[in-house]
Amino acid sequence: LWATAERFDEAIRKSGHLFEDKELSDYLNGVLRKLYPAFGTMRIHVMQDPYFYAFTAPNGSIYINTGLLAKCDNEAQMATILAHEAAHFVNRHAYRSRLKEKKATGLATGVALIGIPIAPQLWAVSSVFGYSRELEREADMEGFKRLKAASYDLREAPKIFGYMLEELKIEDVREPVFFSSHPRVKERMESYESLAAENGVGSEGLLRREEYQKETERVYLASLQAELDLRRHKSLIQQLTGPERRPGITHLDYFLGQAYRQRAEAGDDAKAKECFLKVIEQAPDFAPTYYALGNLCYTNGDYSAAKDYLTTFLQKAPSNEQTTYARHYLQEIEKAGNKN
Ligand SMILES: [Zn+2]
Numbered sequence: 001l002w003a004t005a006e007r008f009d010e011a012i013r014k015s016g017h018l019f020e021d022k023e024l025s026d027y028l029n030g031v032l033r034k035l036y037p038a039f040g041t042m043r044i045h046v047m048q049d050p051y052f053y054a055f056t057a058p059n060g061s062i063y064i065n066t067g068l069l070a071k072c073d074n075e076a077q078m079a080t081i082l083a084h085e086a087a088h089f090v091n092r093h094a095y096r097s098r099l100k101e102k103k104a105t106g107l108a109t110g111v112a113l114i115g116i117p118i119a120p121q122l123w124a125v126s127s128v129f130g131y132s133r134e135l136e137r138e139a140d141m142e143g144f145k146r147l148k149a150a151s152y153d154l155r156e157a158p159k160i161f162g163y164m165l166e167e168l169k170i171e172d173v174r175e176p177v178f179f180s181s182h183p184r185v186k187e188r189m190e191s192y193e194s195l196a197a198e199n200g201v202g203s204e205g206l207l208r209r210e211e212y213q214k215e216t217e218r219v220y221l222a223s224l225q226a227e228l229d230l231r232r233h234k235s236l237i238q239q240l241t242g243p244e245r246r247p248g249i250t251h252l253d254y255f256l257g258q259a260y261r262q263r264a265e266a267g268d269d270a271k272a273k274e275c276f277l278k279v280i281e282q283a284p285d286f287a288p289t290y291y292a293l294g295n296l297c298y299t300n301g302d303y304s305a306a307k308d309y310l311t312t313f314l315q316k317a318p319s320n321e322q323t324t325y326a327r328h329y330l331q332e333i334e335k336a337g338n339k340n
Contacts, residue, residue: 058094070223075208083143153205161189
């Protein structure tokens with residue numbers, strides 16, 4: 001099992017699916033050390049994937065998705081997931097649990113999410129939801145103990161599983177692994193709620209919200225972009241119009257505007273335009289907004305405005321795929337103009 005896990009680490013590393021960021025990795029591993037000072041062999045890897053997911057391999061590699069980091073509001077919430085995941089390793093759950101055929105089938109589809117073939121026996125014993133009810137509960141208790149010892153605010157723990165449930169609800173998630181995991185998430189939430197109640201949790205404890213949001217800003221923005229690329233507009237609109245929206249980032253409305261364009265309900269183009277104009281005001285050097293506005297105007301037949309925005313975009317943007325499209329649109333506008 002250990003060797004399978006090592007091969008898995010290697011395959012992930014080669015696949016280009018890791019979100020490589022030394023500073024972020026140092027920060028996350030630092031939180032892990034605070035929770036488990038005596039277990040220096042565990043390592044955190046960040047996976048480029050917008051789904052809310054984490055798992056632990058039997059060799060102590062903990063994989064956390066960018067989407068999970070992006071949706072945590074503060075360090076206490078992220079530490080909840082870490083403490084639970086690491087507990088599976090520390091208590092040797094992979095070696096104590098038996099592979100169940102049914103689970104392996106469900107998890108095989110989970111593999112397809114990141115496009116890497118992985119031995120199902122590894123997935124079955126390393127998923128957040130792959131363990132028996134007793135082992136999951138044990139991980140909750142161990143995790144809770146660790147959070148408490150590290151002085152985190154214990155009231156944050158159930159919230160993070162609430163976010164997971166929310167995500168399952170708003171996205172029409174078709175992956176069987178998510179469907180089958182749904183009741184398990186609810187179990188985790190209730191488990192932490194009862195642990196908090198049993199321990200008479202008060203209002204004290206560390207949140208470390210600002211530090212967390214600063215350390216994870218790059219991963220947060222990358223995750224928003226990944227959600228756009230996957231056309232997860234429901235999730236984006238929910239995140240960027242609700243209380244989870246992170247403060248202090250001047251171009252967040254770019255992502256919201258693009259999400260409205262993807263949703264394309266009546267009035268969404270106007271909402272998108274409003275978002276983009278706000279970004280131009282607050283973050284005038286963020287080039288993609290000009291492309292987005294140019295594209296919007298072009299689609300609506302407002303060629304002269306489109307021409308202005310696309311020209312500004314080309315002045316501001318480094319050469320990439322979008323600049324190629326922008327030049328194409330400008331040529332089309334030119335042609336249309338010559339016809340008139
Ligand atoms: Zn678990």
